[in-house]
Amino acid sequence: MKYLIANWKMNHTVAQGIEYLKEYQSLQPKISKTKVLIAPSYTSFFPLSQIIQKETIPVSLCAQNICEFKRGAYTGEVSAEMIQEIGCKYVLLGHSERRHLFHESNESINKKYQMALDYSLIPIICFGETLPVYQTKKTVSYITEQLLFLKGEKPPIFAYEPVWSIGSGLIPRIDEIETIVDFMKQNFPASSLLYGGSVNPETIQSIAKIEGLDGFLVGGASLQAVTFIKLLSSFENPGNDR
Numbered sequence: 001m002k003y004l005i006a007n008w009k010m011n012h013t014v015a016q017g018i019e020y021l022k023e024y025q026s027l028q029p030k031i032s033k034t035k036v037l038i039a040p041s042y043t044s045f046f047p048l049s050q051i052i053q054k055e056t057i058p059v060s061l062c063a064q065n066i067c068e069f070k071r072g073a074y075t076g077e078v079s080a081e082m083i084q085e086i087g088c089k090y091v092l093l094g095h096s097e098r099r100h101l102f103h104e105s106n107e108s109i110n111k112k113y114q115m116a117l118d119y120s121l122i123p124i125i126c127f128g129e130t131l132p133v134y135q136t137k138k139t140v141s142y143i144t145e146q147l148l149f150l151k152g153e154k155p156p157i158f159a160y161e162p163v164w165s166i167g168s169g170l171i172p173r174i175d176e177i178e179t180i181v182d183f184m185k186q187n188f189p190a191s192s193l194l195y196g197g198s199v200n201p202e203t204i205q206s207i208a209k210i211e212g213l214d215g216f217l218v219g220g221a222s223l224q225a226v227t228f229i230k231l232l233s234s235f236e237n238p239g240n241d242r
């Protein structure tokens with residue numbers, strides 16, 4: 001399965017999200033092999049899911065995070081059960097902004113992973129190295145450690161997002177991404193692997209040609225429907241450079 005995921009992060013109010021979906025639908029993107037997911041803020045889930053159903057828009061919603069605990073006195077948190085209840089099937093786990101800005105540990109991400117499975121959510125596990133790790137060529141050992149808690153598990157979807165690439169306009173070399181693809185196919189042969197980090201209509205052209213890569217997790221360039229559809233079109237037709 002191929003995936004293109006729009007991670008809106010903390011952008012788009014309900015009204016803006018509705019406008020986005022209407023524009024997306026009116027542009028009639030041609031999709032033959034890609035599953036399109038949108039990860040909005042929690043407040044947008046219910047209104048957006050209603051529009052998606054009413055207008056039969058071929059996108060699914062994805063949560064940006066869940067709480068590692070089941071329920072109880074955890075002010076400000078949203079549980080896996082709550083996400084499941086509104087019909088959302090996917091959840092991002094361990095996004096680098098969660099790891100670095102909100103100090104999420106591998107231990108906490110592991111608990112969230114188990115919680116997602118308990119509530120039949122499909123976890124999309126994010127991982128990736130920081131700039132100093134990249135510069136000292138220690139990426140593979142760093143991500144090995146990040147993913148150690150998944151030993152023996154078969155997570156369905158991963159997203160490789162080098163921290164230094166997110167929002168910076170910088171991307172790794174193609175052969176560097178290929179190394180990670182090979183590493184993941186060896187260690188998690190049944191899982192899909194996406195790339196994220198400064199994906200835009202230009203950078204996607206070369207990355208989309210990487211064999212074994214199953215899609216993209218996109219931040220900034222997913223915030224406008226028209227640009228996101230350009231990415232979709234490049235992904236579906238990687239040979240077409242327009």
Ligand code: 13P
Pocket residue numbers: 007095161165166167168196197198199217218219220221
């Ligand atoms: P950018 O596409 O803005 O670099 O963000 C990537 C990302 O963090 C997606 O989750």
